[in-house]
Each structure stands twice: as structure tokens, then as C-alpha cells.
Amino acid sequence: MTATTTASMAATPARTARPPSARLRSWATRAPLLPALIFMIVVTQLPFVATLVISFFDWNALYPKARHFTGLDNYHQVLTDPDLRHSVWTTVLLTVAVVLVSLILGLGLALLLDRRFRGRGIVRTLLIAPFLVVPVAAALLWKHVLYNPEYGLLNGLLHYVGGPQPDWISNTPLLAVEASLVWQWTPFMMLILLAGLQSRDHQQIEAARVDGASDWQIFRHLTLPHLRRYLELGALLGSIYIVQNFDAVFTLTSGGLGTANLPYTVYQSFYQAHENGLASAAGVLVVIGSIVIATFALRVVSSLFREEVSRA
Amino acid sequence: MSAVAVRIRRRRGAGLGLLAWLIGLLFFLPIAWMALTSFHSEADAATNPPSFGAALTLDGYRDFFGVGGGASPWPALINSTVASLVSTLCVLLLALPAAYALSVRRVKKWTDVLFFFLSTKMLPVVAGLLPIYLFAKNAGMLDNIWLLVILYTSMNLPIAVWMMQSFLAEVPVAVIEAAQIDGARLPTVLARVVAPIALPGIAATALICFIFSWNELLFARVLTGVVAETAPVFLTGFITSQGLFLAKVCAASLVISLPVLAAGFAAQDKLVQGLSLGAVK
Numbered sequence: 032m033t034a035t036t037t038a039s040m041a042a043t044p045a046r047t048a049r050p051p052s053a054r055l056r057s058w059a060t061r062a063p064l065l066p067a068l069i070f071m072i073v074v075t076q077l078p079f080v081a082t083l084v085i086s087f088f089d090w091n092a093l094y095p096k097a098r099h100f101t102g103l104d105n106y107h108q109v110l111t112d113p114d115l116r117h118s119v120w121t122t123v124l125l126t127v128a129v130v131l132v133s134l135i136l137g138l139g140l141a142l143l144l145d146r147r148f149r150g151r152g153i154v155r156t157l158l159i160a161p162f163l164v165v166p167v168a169a170a171l172l173w174k175h176v177l178y179n180p181e182y183g184l185l186n187g188l189l190h191y192v193g194g195p196q197p198d199w200i201s202n203t204p205l206l207a208v209e210a211s212l213v214w215q216w217t218p219f220m221m222l223i224l225l226a227g228l229q230s231r232d233h234q235q236i237e238a239a240r241v242d243g244a245s246d247w248q249i250f251r252h253l254t255l256p257h258l259r260r261y262l263e264l265g266a267l268l269g270s271i272y273i274v275q276n277f278d279a280v281f282t283l284t285s286g287g288l289g290t291a292n293l294p295y296t297v298y299q300s301f302y303q304a305h306e307n308g309l310a311s312a313a314g315v316l317v318v319i320g321s322i323v324i325a326t327f328a329l330r331v332v333s334s335l336f337r338e339e340v341s342r343a
Numbered sequence: 344m345s346a347v348a349v350r351i352r353r354r355r356g357a358g359l360g361l362l363a364w365l366i367g368l369l370f371f372l373p374i375a376w377m378a379l380t381s382f383h384s385e386a387d388a389a390t391n392p393p394s395f396g397a398a399l400t401l402d403g404y405r406d407f408f409g410v411g412g413g414a415s416p417w418p419a420l421i422n423s424t425v426a427s428l429v430s431t432l433c434v435l436l437l438a439l440p441a442a443y444a445l446s447v448r449r450v451k452k453w454t455d456v457l458f459f460f461l462s463t464k465m466l467p468v469v470a471g472l473l474p475i476y477l478f479a480k481n482a483g484m485l486d487n488i489w490l491l492v493i494l495y496t497s498m499n500l501p502i503a504v505w506m507m508q509s510f511l512a513e514v515p516v517a518v519i520e521a522a523q524i525d526g527a528r529l530p531t532v533l534a535r536v537v538a539p540i541a542l543p544g545i546a547a548t549a550l551i552c553f554i555f556s557w558n559e560l561l562f563a564r565v566l567t568g569v570v571a572e573t574a575p576v577f578l579t580g581f582i583t584s585q586g587l588f589l590a591k592v593c594a595a596s597l598v599i600s601l602p603v604l605a606a607g608f609a610a611q612d613k614l615v616q617g618l619s620l621g622a623v624k
Contacts, residue, residue, distance in 0.1 A: 154364055158371075
């Protein structure tokens with residue numbers, strides 16, 4: 032994906048027959064772009080190529096002399112390691128659950144906030160706040176202040192109604208991580224969907240209402256089709272961010288109790304186990320997974336983008 | 344519409360407004376509780392049932408800032424400030440000319456270039472982490488705040504290019520051409536003509552880049568140690584419980600989140616645009 036765009040970039044200065052002034056001018060047009068482009072290629076693409084190369088080596092940082100080429104052995108080991116396979120499953124589960132729930136909640140909230148009511152601005156601000164807490168701080172807040180079985184707020188509130196006093200993180204570790212992420216990501220989904228709702232054609236909706244369409248009919252046949260692309264965009268961007276989540280897993284459970292997702296596992300396998308080759312192979316697999324999601328994401332972004340461009 | 348129907352609609356509207364208020368307060372409750380707890384004494388913070396009306400004190404904040412001994416958060420806060428501000432500045436310096444070449448005087452295949460930037464954002468951080476770590480180790484750049492500055496710049500550059508591209512596209516080309524005919528050179532055109540029109544958008548972009556840099560944990564955790572640790576890394580010191588420390592945790596979380604909350608509320612209107620990489624306005 033990235034290779035094709037850079038290749039097509041390089042292919043542009045083909046008009047050598049033109050007088051040099053035209054060539055100079057086309058380079059002058061391109062010049063402001065180059066620092067950013069070169070910087071991005073060096074800082075993001077080169078390390079990935081290095082990861083790809085390392086993934087073919089048996090390389091433990093504690094035994095640097097024993098480094099040797101092993102072909103696809105690391106991939107074989109990664110794909111057959113039950114822990115790693117479990118972390119793939121955890122990643123999928125975590126991402127799908129968080130994205131779906133926050134998308135549905137976000138849609139509900141966006142619909143509520145699309146109406147006029149007293150203090151709408153304040154409610155919007157209250158709802159955005161969770162997204163603006165530093166992720167580690169948010170995870171600490173859930174871990175110690177809300178989930179703590181002895182003095183956490185959740186059990187404190189349950190105490191009033193005589194409810195049980197569960198140990199949330201030990202009993203339902205993955206759900207605990209998911210709940211904290213849903214809390215942070217629902218505002219994000221709400222903001223995207225609210226932007227979608229506000230870009231609806233209001234005359235069309237008024238016309239439908241005058242023609243006697245019910246609220247549900249308007250939602251089902253006008254609003255939802257219009258929102259489809261925004262829903263897709265929210266889902267895909269959410270997936271890209273949450274597939275990579277490290278902060279919540281690291282803070283809430285330190286990857287224990289079966290909550291280690293792929294980024295955490297990769298982090299652990301080189302930072303703690305010093306298995307450079309294995310970590311790289313796992314990293315490459317994460318990238319392949321992301322490319323699958325990203326291909327769809329880019330398509331959605333590009334269709335929204337082209338709409339914008341053609342409208343302008 | 345009959346008067347009755349209008350009244351029903353209005354009453355239901357009020358009910359839905361109330362529901363929105365309730366959910367908004369529910370989402371805000373953890374933060375409000377965190378703020379209240381940060382002003383409680385440690386003994387009052389760790390009670391069940393919770394002590395809502397306990398006496399207020401600044402002990403949690405004193406504890407966090409290391410007044411009575413213990414690690415001071417100031418080096419971490421300063422590191423975070425330097426990394427976030429400098430990287431945001433670098434992002435702006437690189438992104439502004441790039442966005443200009445992608446929106447005002449467009450290079451050929453400008454959409455391809457734009458999508459190249461976006462695609463780098465979808466490359467997971469963990470994929471490049473190990474080579475970066477090995478490089479930093481060999482170059483003696485581990486535990487160095489400037490390494491984070493470079494990485495945060497690369498992390499935020501695509502977002503900034505996308506956002507600014509869409510802001511600069513709103514600058515009328517005729518104005519720019521007029522300035523160029525008058526003999527103004529590119530830097531002058533950028534500073535005098537483009538910047539004033541695009542300034543609110545540029546400010547929002549900067550705020551969003553600042554937020555992302557300030558929040559970042561994985562790079563900072565792997566690549567920094569004692570000297571260059573950032574505020575989120577400092578927070579990871581609270582992961583394991585240390586007796587009665589709830590008020591201190593709340594104070595720490597709140598203080599470290601404060602710059603992000605401030606930046607986020609300031610950039611509220613442009614927040615979606617930044618987070619959706621400019622795809623949603």
C-alpha cells in the first residue's frame with residue numbers, strides 16, 4: 032500500500048523534454064512537501080523493514096552470539112504458541128466488543144444531543160470529558176478508584192442497595208478492561224456520529240415529516256442510510272486505535288488473567304523476554320492484521336474525502 | 344400540526360433532554376468522584392460505603408508533589424511538556440508546507456500522497472518499536488527526551504497534514520495568486536496570506552497533536568528510564584497498590600490530565616476533525 036504511493040510519486044518527473052524552467056518549477060511545487068515526506072519514510076517505514084528482516088532471525092538479546100537466520104521458524108513458533116494465539120483472540124474480542132458497544136452507545140447519545148434542550152452544551156462537555164483523561168490516568172481511575180473490591184466506588188454504591196461485593200478485575204478481567212475503554216471511546220463515537228447527524232439534509236427531513244412520516248420511519252429510511260458511512264468510519268478508526276491499545280491492558284491487569292492482547296505480548300516478548308526474532312514476527316503479524324482493517328478504513332475515508340472534494 | 348401533538352412532542356422532548364442530562368452526569372461521575380477523592384484524606388478516601396461529605400484537604404496533592412518526601416513528579420511533568428511542545432512545533436513546521444503543497448499549489452497525485460500519510464498512521468506502533476529500541480541503544484539515545492520528540496513528531500505528522508490540508512483548502516486561491524503576482528515569495532505568502540485565514544485550524548491541530556504526545560505511553564515506557572520519563576510513565580508507578588494511596592492517585596491523575604482536558608475543551612469543535620484524520624468536518 033505504501034510502496035505503490037511512493038512509486039507513483041517517483042514516476043512523476045518524467046517530462047525531461049520540457050525546458051529546465053518547467054522542471055524547476057515542478058520541483059519548486061514539490062519542495063515544501065519533501066521534508067515531511069522524507070521524515071515519515073525514514074521514521075516509520077525503515078523500522079518496519081528492519082522488523083521484517085529481524086523476524087527471520089533466531090535472536091535472543093541475552094545471547095547475541097547465537098543469532099542466526101531461521102527463515103519462517105519464528106512465524107511457525109508464534110502461530111503455534113498457545114499464549115500468542117490466545118492473545119490474538121483476546122485482541123479480536125477486545126476490539127470488537129469495545130468498538131460495537133461504544134458505537135451503539137455513541138449513536139444513542141448523538142441522537143439525544145442532536146435535539147435542542149436546555150444545557151445541551153454542558154451535557155456535551157460532560158460527555159467529552161472521559162475521552163480527555165490521560166489513558167493511563169483513566170485506567171488507574173478504574174482500577175483503584177472504581178473497581179477496588181474493598182473501597183472502590185462501584186462496591187461502595189452496591190453497598191447502599193445491599194448488593195454483592197465482587198472483585199471486578201479478578202472475576203471478569205477482560206470485561207473490566209472493556210468497560211473502561213468503552214467509557215473512554217463512547218465520546219469519540221458520539222462526536223463522529225453527531226457530526227454525521229448535523230450534516231443531514233434538514234429540508235428533506237422536514238419534507239418527510241410534513242408528508243406524515245413517523246420519527247422511526249425518518250430514522251430508519253433517512254438518518255440511518257446517511258449515517259452509514261459515519262458509522263463505518265467510527266468503527267474503523269476505533270478499531271485502528273483499540274487494536275493497538277496498550278495503556279489499559281498494561282495498567283489494569285498487566286496482561287494477566289488472560290487479558291494480554293497482541294501489542295502487550297509483543298512488548299513483553301522483547302522487553303522482558305528479550306526474544307527479538309519472535310517479537311518481530313508477532314509484530315509483522317499485527318501489521319498484516321492492521322492492513323486488512325486499514326484497507327477498508329482507507330476506502331471509507333477516501334469515499335468521504337472524494338465526496339468533500341467534489342462538493343467543494 | 345395540532346396543538347395536542349405539539350404538546351406531546353414538547354413533553355417527550357423534555358423527557359429526552361432529561362435523559363441526556365442523566366447519561367452525561369453518569370459518564371462524568373467517575374471524574375467528579377476522582378476530583379472529590381483527591382481532596383479527601385487517605386483515611387476518608389478508602390471507606391466503604393464512600394464518605395461523600397468528608398473534610399476536604401490538600402494532603403493528596405502535597406503527597407503527589409513529594410512535599411513530604413518521595414519522588415517528585417516535576418522532572419516527569421517537565422519532560423512531558425518539552426516532548427509535547429517541541430514535537431508539536433516540529434509537526435507544524437513540517438506539516439504546514441506539506442499541506443500547502445497538497446491543497447493550495449497542488450503537486451500531481453496529491454491524493455496519493457495524502458493517503459500515504461494516512462496509511463503510516465495505521466501501521467501499529469509495536470511493529471517498529473524493536474528496531475527503534477535497538478537503534479536508540481546503539482546510538483546511545485535511550486532515556487533521551489529528544490528521541491521521543493522525533494517519534495512523537497512522526498506519530499502526529501499524518502494527522503496534522505490531513506487536518507491542515509483541509510483547513511488550507513478553504514483559503515481562496517485567487518488571494519494567494521494575487522500576492523504572488525505582487526512579487527511575494529513563498530514564505531511571505533505563507534506567513535502573511537495563508538496563516539491568518541487558516542490560523543484557527545492550525546491552533547486546533549496543534550492542540551490535538553499536543554494531546555496525543557502528552558498521552559503517549561508505549562514509546563515512553565520502552566525508550567525512557569530515570570532521566571527522560573514522562574508523566575504517563577510516572578503514573579505507571581501507581582499501578583500496584585501501595586497501602587492507602589487513593590487520594591494521591593486521584594490527585595496525580597487529575598493534575599496530569601489537566602493539560603489535556605484544557606486543550607481538549609479549547610479544541611472541542613475541531614476535535615472530531617482531528618481524530619477522524621480530517622475525514623469528518
